[in-house]
Structure formats: C-alpha cells, structure tokens
Amino acid sequence: xxxxxxxxxxxxxxxxxxxxxxxxxxxxxxxxxxxxxxxxxxxxxxxxxxxxxxxxxxxxxxxxxxxxxxxxxxxxxxxxxxxxxxxxxxxxxxxxxxxxxxxxxxxxxxxxxxxxxxxxxxxxxxxxxxxxxxxxxxxxxxxxxxxxxxxxxxxxxxxxxxxxxxxxxxxxxxxxxxxxxxxxxxxxxxxxxxxxxxxxxxxxx
Numbered sequence: 001x002x003x004x005x006x007x008x009x010x011x012x013x014x015x016x017x018x019x020x021x022x023x024x025x026x027x028x029x030x031x032x033x034x035x036x037x038x039x040x041x042x043x044x045x046x047x048x049x050x051x052x053x054x055x056x057x058x059x060x061x062x063x064x065x066x067x068x069x070x071x072x073x074x075x076x077x078x079x080x081x082x083x084x085x086x087x088x089x090x091x092x093x094x095x096x097x098x099x100x101x102x103x104x105x106x107x108x109x110x111x112x113x114x115x116x117x118x119x120x121x122x123x124x125x126x127x128x129x130x131x132x133x134x135x136x137x138x139x140x141x142x143x144x145x146x147x148x149x150x151x152x153x154x155x156x157x158x159x160x161x162x163x164x165x166x167x168x169x170x171x172x173x174x175x176x177x178x179x180x181x182x183x184x185x186x187x188x189x190x191x192x193x194x195x196x197x198x199x200x201x202x203x204x205x
Contacts, residue, residue, distance in 0.1 A: 002049045003078060005029075005036045014090040018184040023172045028085070031168055035077030035149070042070035053079055057153040076149035080130055084164050089190035096191040100198045107141050114143075115186060121145045122163050122182045131182075133161040133194075135201055158201045161194050 008014075008028055013021035043049045046064055048056060053075055056063065063071050095101060095111045108114040114133075121143050122131035129147040134157040136142045141160075146152065152159045163185055170181035 002043070003036050003039055003053065005033045006082070008085055010090055015088055015188050018188050019088075019170070020173045023168075023170065026172075027164075027169060028081075032077070032081040035074045035081065039071065039074035039078050042067050042074060054153060057151050058156065060154070073149050076151045079151055079153070080149055080162060080164070083159055084162050086193050087161050087163075087190055088185075088188045089193070090188070092189050092191065093187040094191060096195050098195065099202070100191075100195045103141050103198070118143050118163075119179070119182050119186075122165050123179050125165055128166040131163045131165060132157075132159055134159045135198075139202065158197075160197045160201070161189065 005028075008024070011021075012024040012028075015024065040049075046067055048063065051062075056071060057075055057079060060068050060072055096104065101111065104111055104114045108117060118131060118133060122145070125131060125145045125147070127147065129145055129150070131145050132143065132152055134142055134144060134152045137156050142157070144152070144157075163182065165178060165182075170178065174181040174184075
C-alpha cells in the first residue's frame with residue numbers, strides 16, 4: 001500500500017504526565033491506523049495511489065468525485081495526525097527561539113498573547129477538529145481552526161503546529177476538561193521541529 005502508518009518518534013509513555021500512554025497507543029494504532037487503512041482503500045482504482053498526500057489534499061479536484069469525501073477525510077486524518085505526532089516531544093515546551101519567536105512576537109506582540117489566542121481557538125472549536133498555527137498565502141503566521149479532519153492545505157496554508165481536539169485525543173485522562181488538555185500541550189510542544197518547518201517554508205517561498 002502506498003501510505004503507511006509510521007511508528008511514533010517516541011515511546012507511548014514519553015509524553016506523560018501530560019498525555020498518558022494508553023491514550024497515545026489507542027490514538028496512534030487504532031485511530032490513525034484506521035485513517036491510513038481507509039485512505040488506501042479509497043485510492044484503489046483512482047490512478048492516484050502513488051500521488052503524494054499533500055498534493056492530493058491541496059487539490060481534491062483531481063480526485064474522482066465519488067472518492068473525494070473519503071480521501072479528504074481519511075487523507076486529512078493521516079496528514080493531520082502525522083504532523084501532530086511530530087509537534088510533540090518529551091521535555092518539550094518553553095517557547096521557540098530565533099526567527100519563529102520574532103515572527104510570533106511581531107504578529108501577536110508577545111508569546112504569551114500567541115499562546116492565549118491559540119488556546120482560545122482550540123477551546124472554542126465546536127465539536128471535533130484541530131487548532132493550527134500556519135503560514136497564510138502571504139507567508140504570515142495565522143492561528144485558525146478546522147473541523148473534523150480538514151487540513152490547512154485546502155486553503156493553501158502551510159501548517160506549522162497543530163493540536164488535536166477530538167475527544168479521543170484527551171478523554172481518558174481529561175474527560176470533558178479540554179482547557180486542561182490544551183494547557184498541558186504547551187509543556188510538550190516540539191519547538192525545534194516547528195522552527196524547522198518554519199525555516200523550510202520560508203526557504204521555499
């Protein structure tokens with residue numbers, strides 16, 4: 001199959017106490033794994049089996065109409081989760097440095113204001129979906145949210161950081177306390193990886 005579920009870049013327990021090992025195992029192996037399986041099934045017979053996932057999600061008009069919803073949903077689930085796993089690390093948190101820190105401060109005056117607005121976006125998303133730090137079509141940082149498994153790629157944005165606010169991402173440990181989960185996320189953000197994504201995007205511009 002062209003799309004595969006890769007291993008997490010750390011142990012299931014690596015993000016404790018902020019995200020528990022059981023949640024990570026179920027989330028990765030079952031939820032993300034199902035998106036990959038159903039994406040591959042939806043691609044059969046389309047001639048797009050080897051097309052890079054980002055290319056598919058940026059322009060779904062290339063996808064046969066009868067397969068478009070399935071590929072959008074399951075392809076988005078695969079893409080979003082892959083980005084999410086890489087957005088976290090053991091002993092993460094703090095704040096970014098160098099160019100990204102300056103860009104966030106230029107846009108939101110301070111890192112604390114950025115954190116508040118990102119947290120508010122995640123907390124106020126109705127139902128299931130994602131909160132994002134992306135670069136817009138002008139290369140400027142933007143906080144936004146998407147429902148379900150929609151991605152920033154459909155808006156031609158470049159995603160840098162994402163937070164999964166589907167209930168399966170946090171319910172075992174936090175139950176309905178989504179704000180606590182959001183606050184905990186800032187202790188495990190992999191800022192070196194987010195900075196790398198930012199620099200790569202700026203270099204491509």
